[in-house]
Amino acid sequence: MVIVMGPDAVPADIEAIVETIGGAGGEAFVSRGVSRTIIGLVGDIAQFGTLDLRGMRGVADVMRVTAPYKLVSRDNHPERSTVRVGGVPIGPGTVTLIAGPCAVETPQQTLDAAEMAKAAGATLLRGGAYKPRTSPYAFQGLGEAGLRILADVREQTGLPVVTEVVDAHDVELVASYADMLQVGTRNAQNFALLQAVGRIGKPVMLKRGMNATIEEWLMAAEYIAQRGNLDIVLCERGIRTFETATRNTLDVSAVPVVQRLSHLPVIIDPSHSGGRRDLVLPLTRAAIAVGADGVIIDVHPRPEQALCDGPQALVDGDLPELARVVREFPPLVGKVPAGEALASA
Amino acid sequence: MVIVMGPDAVPADIEAIVETIGGAGGEAFVSRGVSRTIIGLVGDIAQFGTLDLRGMRGVADVMRVTAPYKLVSRDNHPERSTVRVGGVPIGPGTVTLIAGPCAVETPQQTLDAAEMAKAAGATLLRGGAYKPRTSPYAFQGLGEAGLRILADVREQTGLPVVTEVVDAHDVELVASYADMLQVGTRNAQNFALLQAVGRIGKPVMLKRGMNATIEEWLMAAEYIAQRGNLDIVLCERGIRTFETATRNTLDVSAVPVVQRLSHLPVIIDPSHSGGRRDLVLPLTRAAIAVGADGVIIDVHPRPEQALCDGPQALVDGDLPELARVVREFPPLVGKVPAGEALASA
Amino acid sequence: MVIVMGPDAVPADIEAIVETIGGAGGEAFVSRGVSRTIIGLVGDIAQFGTLDLRGMRGVADVMRVTAPYKLVSRDNHPERSTVRVGGVPIGPGTVTLIAGPCAVETPQQTLDAAEMAKAAGATLLRGGAYKPRTSPYAFQGLGEAGLRILADVREQTGLPVVTEVVDAHDVELVASYADMLQVGTRNAQNFALLQAVGRIGKPVMLKRGMNATIEEWLMAAEYIAQRGNLDIVLCERGIRTFETATRNTLDVSAVPVVQRLSHLPVIIDPSHSGGRRDLVLPLTRAAIAVGADGVIIDVHPRPEQALCDGPQALVDGDLPELARVVREFPPLVGKVPAGEALASA
Amino acid sequence: MVIVMGPDAVPADIEAIVETIGGAGGEAFVSRGVSRTIIGLVGDIAQFGTLDLRGMRGVADVMRVTAPYKLVSRDNHPERSTVRVGGVPIGPGTVTLIAGPCAVETPQQTLDAAEMAKAAGATLLRGGAYKPRTSPYAFQGLGEAGLRILADVREQTGLPVVTEVVDAHDVELVASYADMLQVGTRNAQNFALLQAVGRIGKPVMLKRGMNATIEEWLMAAEYIAQRGNLDIVLCERGIRTFETATRNTLDVSAVPVVQRLSHLPVIIDPSHSGGRRDLVLPLTRAAIAVGADGVIIDVHPRPEQALCDGPQALVDGDLPELARVVREFPPLVGKVPAGEALASA
Incomplete structure (x- = not known):
């Protein structure tokens, strides 16, 4: 998952997210841009799924980067089935x-x-x-x-x-x-x-x-x-x-x-x-x-x-x-x- | 219901529809226009509902003119319910x-x-x-x-x-x-x-x-x-x-x-x-x-x-x-x- | 911008992107996840806009994280206009x-x-x-x-x-x-x-x-x-x-x-x-x-x-x-x- | 065109429409159904086009039955063009x-x-x-x-x-x-x-x-x-x-x-x-x-x-x-x- 911070996010907002993710057993990588900061989340997505990240202070958007399906995905089963x-x-x-x-x-x-x-x-x-x-x-x-x-x-x-x-x-x-x-x-x-x-x-x-x-x-x-x-x-x-x-x-x-x-x-x-x-x-x-x-x-x-x-x-x-x-x-x-x-x- | 005949419909096509509707217990009113003929159907719609009127020769379109719902319609129950x-x-x-x-x-x-x-x-x-x-x-x-x-x-x-x-x-x-x-x-x-x-x-x-x-x-x-x-x-x-x-x-x-x-x-x-x-x-x-x-x-x-x-x-x-x-x-x-x-x- | 790498991306693909971004005057922050790697781009978006990042090897998705409009945005003009x-x-x-x-x-x-x-x-x-x-x-x-x-x-x-x-x-x-x-x-x-x-x-x-x-x-x-x-x-x-x-x-x-x-x-x-x-x-x-x-x-x-x-x-x-x-x-x-x-x- | 009258339309409403169409140089054919009356209009559609038929008393719907395009229509030019x-x-x-x-x-x-x-x-x-x-x-x-x-x-x-x-x-x-x-x-x-x-x-x-x-x-x-x-x-x-x-x-x-x-x-x-x-x-x-x-x-x-x-x-x-x-x-x-x-x- 990727969290995009709003233009008005302050360092404390970013720290709060890093801590929350850490507490859920994940890791958060922070990329500070000119106008926006981006936080990449690494770990088991299932752990973050119930967190209301979008509701946290300073968060503008939360984007999922992996497919939410597993068993039917070709990622884990590259050959097409008959x-x-x-x-x-x-x-x-x-x-x-x-x-x-x-x-x-x-x-x-x-x-x-x-x-x-x-x-x-x-x-x-x-x-x-x-x-x-x-x-x-x-x-x-x-x-x-x-x-x-x-x-x-x-x-x-x-x-x-x-x-x-x-x-x-x-x-x-x-x-x-x-x-x-x-x-x-x-x-x-x-x-x-x-x-x-x-x-x-x-x-x-x-x-x-x-x-x-x-x-x-x-x-x-x-x-x-x-x-x-x-x-x-x-x-x-x-x-x-x-x-x-x-x-x-x-x-x-x-x-x-x-x-x-x-x-x-x-x-x-x-x-x-x-x-x-x-x-x-x-x-x-x-x-x-x-x-x-x-x-x-x-x-x-x-x-x-x-x-x-x-x-x-x-x-x-x-x-x-x-x-x-x-x-x-x-x-x-x-x-x-x-x-x-x-x-x- | 209204049946709109195509520009290439011939009189026999129109007669066939009039007969079919009559056979189903309804009545068909024919309005001949310059480029199109329109047939208005009168009777119990339920009787026509299973006929494949759209599949009959010369038919361009079939249009329903009454609502398909009855019990929830305001037509039959003008006062709004609480x-x-x-x-x-x-x-x-x-x-x-x-x-x-x-x-x-x-x-x-x-x-x-x-x-x-x-x-x-x-x-x-x-x-x-x-x-x-x-x-x-x-x-x-x-x-x-x-x-x-x-x-x-x-x-x-x-x-x-x-x-x-x-x-x-x-x-x-x-x-x-x-x-x-x-x-x-x-x-x-x-x-x-x-x-x-x-x-x-x-x-x-x-x-x-x-x-x-x-x-x-x-x-x-x-x-x-x-x-x-x-x-x-x-x-x-x-x-x-x-x-x-x-x-x-x-x-x-x-x-x-x-x-x-x-x-x-x-x-x-x-x-x-x-x-x-x-x-x-x-x-x-x-x-x-x-x-x-x-x-x-x-x-x-x-x-x-x-x-x-x-x-x-x-x-x-x-x-x-x-x-x-x-x-x-x-x-x-x-x-x-x-x-x-x-x-x- | 955020680049999401596909599950089959190799380290060389990631390096190629980091170099490309650097060559365009930006900076790329890499977050390696369990199944996906995410790259956050920092710098002037206009510089990256003409790069076909989506066409580079190993890239699964490219996501914009800032609005593409500036003059009408409230980001730069917080008070609503009359x-x-x-x-x-x-x-x-x-x-x-x-x-x-x-x-x-x-x-x-x-x-x-x-x-x-x-x-x-x-x-x-x-x-x-x-x-x-x-x-x-x-x-x-x-x-x-x-x-x-x-x-x-x-x-x-x-x-x-x-x-x-x-x-x-x-x-x-x-x-x-x-x-x-x-x-x-x-x-x-x-x-x-x-x-x-x-x-x-x-x-x-x-x-x-x-x-x-x-x-x-x-x-x-x-x-x-x-x-x-x-x-x-x-x-x-x-x-x-x-x-x-x-x-x-x-x-x-x-x-x-x-x-x-x-x-x-x-x-x-x-x-x-x-x-x-x-x-x-x-x-x-x-x-x-x-x-x-x-x-x-x-x-x-x-x-x-x-x-x-x-x-x-x-x-x-x-x-x-x-x-x-x-x-x-x-x-x-x-x-x-x-x-x-x-x-x- | 076909005019569908509402369930509460009275005979005077229908007569008013027949007269209006006649006044515009067309003819109106009336089909009285059990719950609805349908009026088929015959004549030059262009003449009716500016009438606000939908705004007349008792009218529930007005349906066009011919295509509004002529020069590009296949009706008047059956062979496909190269x-x-x-x-x-x-x-x-x-x-x-x-x-x-x-x-x-x-x-x-x-x-x-x-x-x-x-x-x-x-x-x-x-x-x-x-x-x-x-x-x-x-x-x-x-x-x-x-x-x-x-x-x-x-x-x-x-x-x-x-x-x-x-x-x-x-x-x-x-x-x-x-x-x-x-x-x-x-x-x-x-x-x-x-x-x-x-x-x-x-x-x-x-x-x-x-x-x-x-x-x-x-x-x-x-x-x-x-x-x-x-x-x-x-x-x-x-x-x-x-x-x-x-x-x-x-x-x-x-x-x-x-x-x-x-x-x-x-x-x-x-x-x-x-x-x-x-x-x-x-x-x-x-x-x-x-x-x-x-x-x-x-x-x-x-x-x-x-x-x-x-x-x-x-x-x-x-x-x-x-x-x-x-x-x-x-x-x-x-x-x-x-x-x-x-x-x-």
């Missing part, structure tokens, strides 16, 4: 396509969507049984009945299942059906839920909060990791800005930034970020090109009847182009489609 | 001061802070036993032990207690100690929690999500109301913007905007929005002046030892000015301090 | 009401609006002859004819005139008619214009850019000051956020923050920030309560015929309440209305 | 690489940077002679001397020149040296400048304001077009958000959104959006993949000595990868590199 979901890799060497319906509605609709996903090259099936909706009057998902449908469709298609959990006390139930648990953007700081998925032995997909800084997103991952689960895949899904032409603003820069800070894989959700069907394919191309380790995409056999987010789901006619994108772009960034990686394994 | 917390009113006629420590740390600290609150004119005590923290390594609150301290301090001071609940499954426990439950900014779209506090017979303070639009905030309140609890107080606590000089940007305009849309009381949290002690008093003045029905403020007897948010807590020396502000400003906006209202009752 | 416009003070002791039409349309409309302003207690007249409009098809102002109308109305009412200038090459012309030049939010980083108003001997009102951080706003003021003009009044007028219920989000916290950083007066524009008539009075109350040194408000005798921003202008019926607010709130924050200050002078 | 700069195409069939130094510093540095640009496949040279800088104490560019250097380097390398103009009164001078004029993000609503470049017979690159919605950006282009210049290339360069890990947030979604709304070409600036060298190549890949018609990139022979934005400039070692990206990605989106298009022409 997370395996039912055998399917998500990581630095591959581009994994996860596809399926936004919400599980019926067995037939889910099976049809899974077949669409497979036709496009997907190796994992997405589908929501518990839907967090802004309106209490909107469709909230089928609950456990939806989980059973997903399990049946997994049997029929061989695709491992990714599905959302919205309440800490449903984690065990959802984990008993799913291959990967998803924590959604609205729960990105629901710490009870983060800790619960951290205690379960299943991979977790953690969406970025729509207003989360990259650091907060990594801290949410740290909550999961701290409870013992390091099988975490981060998912960028757009952040909230003043622009209204798209539902959210997809932050593609977050992918290389996070890959430099953390060893965890990062994927992109081009469906929910834009909220528009016509943007899904361009954003999928951008996602793979920028280096994302995968994409998660809504498909629907009959979107005009969808109970949730129909306007953003890809339809049958879009699948050949989706398949082409997922096949042709990865080699240009030194990756292979996860489907090919599995086939050649 | 919520009573342990007998203390929060509503249009009064300005209620809620004060106390950010986190409950010890019995003595909590009692001292409660005495400070009372000295400044507070009629409700705030204090957190469960703290949602960005870092898993930060102090997370004392849990039930903290609730017991709050209950003891209520006994000693007579101040009813407002405290946060962060997990749906703790709601009954927290409600057994508290007079009002607080739902924090990070849980503003934790729908399981919203529904749980909606089922309990205690008043709820609902903080605005730091990235929530006013409409989303009211929809979160609707979740609570829909489960049968209309004793909701809304709390503006700053939204996230690009400005970094303050932790968040206090949106004072939200107070008159919400008071026009909803009958629920609205208060302001000047401590958490700015995150700086030197801003608390100016923002408290602005809060009362803009018409807020109350303010909730952090005070701490020894902020340099606080385990949470010490740098923003008011200290002893600030209390006379806080008391003056809470006494002198309400009459200028046609309100009385809640303390005076109670005394004269 | 700017006088045609004899009317704007500064720490007073609350100045500036009012008038958004745009000058006709002599009669301008005179009527000026009389409204005066009735409400205004001591300065606002009115635009050059209007920066988002659409090229919208009314762009009367130009010099508008300036002549303003000058005539000043003669008739005795109110000094504040009016906007939008092009560097109009500055002399506008200054020949106006008592104070306004630089609008869209020109907050039009540096040619800032320098031009900096060279003219008239007070300047500098609106905050709708996306400007407080630091950028003060840097824009520094551009004016650097050319020799320190008669600058800062005007907060709302920043752009994701909220759509109001045109912009009024950032009241900016007032105490800026008053601490800079000696310049700060006023608030409650008309343009909200863009809604019903918000103007509540936001005016909040503005004075938070400590603003004045407010600037749109009034219009017949807003339904206004060529610009009619929906936000106050009308005749609003004036008594505006007058009351401007009279009753200043004493509660230790200020007097500028009108009273002039009368008693 | 702009030619000194013979080099920017448009739907190609991907154009524009590269060069952020600022022109010396003849040698500019020539070296131009050679770097050429080596990477650039067909246009960028370089700033007039630099808008946040600080008045930062390097402001060489002015006309810089323009002369650019002209010399064009002679030596054959690369047409793109350079920024920051003041309306410099437009003729800059146009006498440059092949394309750039309007920067800080001048995106400097309407005097937009009109001036609209009157000159040279192509214009219009950067998006860092806080501009897509609609405002297109309105800025409309200002240029309205003065007779349709040779406009739009440039996305990041918008301001709460994220601080990158200078701005590159909005790649804006490319397909704008290409659908407007016929103008759209390029991306990956250097200024991220502000970090390590992000330039990933963002360049994303830019081409999402469908951008070009990219504009900073290169510098000796960035550690750069007077402006050194930390984001690509260096010699980055050029082979940049060349590969610009060669290999365009074919995957149905485009060819502009250099190849020229060679085969």
Whole structure:
């Protein structure tokens, strides 16, 4: 940590800080400048964390210089990780396509969507049984009945299942059906839920909060990791800005930034970020090109009847182009489609 | 709802929409303009809600024209509501001061802070036993032990207690100690929690999500109301913007905007929005002046030892000015301090 | 400045920096921490400003610790300034009401609006002859004819005139008619214009850019000051956020923050920030309560015929309440209305 | 336009609106709903534009349903345009690489940077002679001397020149040296400048304001077009958000959104959006993949000595990868590199 003293700080103020830091078991190095004095703190940051340094006399600013996350940081784990979901890799060497319906509605609709996903090259099936909706009057998902449908469709298609959990006390139930648990953007700081998925032995997909800084997103991952689960895949899904032409603003820069800070894989959700069907394919191309380790995409056999987010789901006619994108772009960034990686394994 | 057709829409597209709406039990009025045709939908919106109108041929845009919330709307409940917390009113006629420590740390600290609150004119005590923290390594609150301290301090001071609940499954426990439950900014779209506090017979303070639009905030309140609890107080606590000089940007305009849309009381949290002690008093003045029905403020007897948010807590020396502000400003906006209202009752 | 070294920095990297700084005439103090080394730079920052320190081997971050503005900073000018416009003070002791039409349309409309302003207690007249409009098809102002109308109305009412200038090459012309030049939010980083108003001997009102951080706003003021003009009044007028219920989000916290950083007066524009008539009075109350040194408000005798921003202008019926607010709130924050200050002078 | 009446609107309010619209030469179609009445307006929008419809009794909302821009809209010009700069195409069939130094510093540095640009496949040279800088104490560019250097380097390398103009009164001078004029993000609503470049017979690159919605950006282009210049290339360069890990947030979604709304070409600036060298190549890949018609990139022979934005400039070692990206990605989106298009022409 670095403490910047104000222009009106007196020597006694500086001494008080040096003593306080010493008392907490640290060391303070003082650099006296023309207009400001800077104090560099050395020692275990955890010891200084509870001190109200900012409230001490003469202090103008206190700046942290190390990342507040440890387990998910690349500092201590330089090699990028691969997370395996039912055998399917998500990581630095591959581009994994996860596809399926936004919400599980019926067995037939889910099976049809899974077949669409497979036709496009997907190796994992997405589908929501518990839907967090802004309106209490909107469709909230089928609950456990939806989980059973997903399990049946997994049997029929061989695709491992990714599905959302919205309440800490449903984690065990959802984990008993799913291959990967998803924590959604609205729960990105629901710490009870983060800790619960951290205690379960299943991979977790953690969406970025729509207003989360990259650091907060990594801290949410740290909550999961701290409870013992390091099988975490981060998912960028757009952040909230003043622009209204798209539902959210997809932050593609977050992918290389996070890959430099953390060893965890990062994927992109081009469906929910834009909220528009016509943007899904361009954003999928951008996602793979920028280096994302995968994409998660809504498909629907009959979107005009969808109970949730129909306007953003890809339809049958879009699948050949989706398949082409997922096949042709990865080699240009030194990756292979996860489907090919599995086939050649 | 209004459907705007694109410039390339053909008559058959318009007929298809008229038929679809008719089939869903509604009526469609067509206005043909020079470059665009507009279709006004009349009927029960719930019937159209699941139709993918935006996905129909020729449609350029679909616009909702009525608010998506009902129970909290002022349309159906023109008079503004007063919520009573342990007998203390929060509503249009009064300005209620809620004060106390950010986190409950010890019995003595909590009692001292409660005495400070009372000295400044507070009629409700705030204090957190469960703290949602960005870092898993930060102090997370004392849990039930903290609730017991709050209950003891209520006994000693007579101040009813407002405290946060962060997990749906703790709601009954927290409600057994508290007079009002607080739902924090990070849980503003934790729908399981919203529904749980909606089922309990205690008043709820609902903080605005730091990235929530006013409409989303009211929809979160609707979740609570829909489960049968209309004793909701809304709390503006700053939204996230690009400005970094303050932790968040206090949106004072939200107070008159919400008071026009909803009958629920609205208060302001000047401590958490700015995150700086030197801003608390100016923002408290602005809060009362803009018409807020109350303010909730952090005070701490020894902020340099606080385990949470010490740098923003008011200290002893600030209390006379806080008391003056809470006494002198309400009459200028046609309100009385809640303390005076109670005394004269 | 402080340089934070990355975890993989080697001693040679640190030595290279120490040498580079020494070569630029500064001194570098090295604090070696457990995981990071911090280097504090001492000397004339201007000398280091052109060095690409961030590009040097081993450097993780470079942090500035002193403000980049000097002339407008309170560090070097601790007492807050009062700017006088045609004899009317704007500064720490007073609350100045500036009012008038958004745009000058006709002599009669301008005179009527000026009389409204005066009735409400205004001591300065606002009115635009050059209007920066988002659409090229919208009314762009009367130009010099508008300036002549303003000058005539000043003669008739005795109110000094504040009016906007939008092009560097109009500055002399506008200054020949106006008592104070306004630089609008869209020109907050039009540096040619800032320098031009900096060279003219008239007070300047500098609106905050709708996306400007407080630091950028003060840097824009520094551009004016650097050319020799320190008669600058800062005007907060709302920043752009994701909220759509109001045109912009009024950032009241900016007032105490800026008053601490800079000696310049700060006023608030409650008309343009909200863009809604019903918000103007509540936001005016909040503005004075938070400590603003004045407010600037749109009034219009017949807003339904206004060529610009009619929906936000106050009308005749609003004036008594505006007058009351401007009279009753200043004493509660230790200020007097500028009108009273002039009368008693 | 559509007018939404409030729940308390009475028949007389609706009649008043119908009459007002009729009086302005339009027609109003009334749709009476259960809780709201909707009025669709048909006729020349320009006629209604100055009416204060929002201020009329009973009106809850007024919504525009057609775009406010005409000349740059794709509605009236369905085919996407190609702009030619000194013979080099920017448009739907190609991907154009524009590269060069952020600022022109010396003849040698500019020539070296131009050679770097050429080596990477650039067909246009960028370089700033007039630099808008946040600080008045930062390097402001060489002015006309810089323009002369650019002209010399064009002679030596054959690369047409793109350079920024920051003041309306410099437009003729800059146009006498440059092949394309750039309007920067800080001048995106400097309407005097937009009109001036609209009157000159040279192509214009219009950067998006860092806080501009897509609609405002297109309105800025409309200002240029309205003065007779349709040779406009739009440039996305990041918008301001709460994220601080990158200078701005590159909005790649804006490319397909704008290409659908407007016929103008759209390029991306990956250097200024991220502000970090390590992000330039990933963002360049994303830019081409999402469908951008070009990219504009900073290169510098000796960035550690750069007077402006050194930390984001690509260096010699980055050029082979940049060349590969610009060669290999365009074919995957149905485009060819502009250099190849020229060679085969």
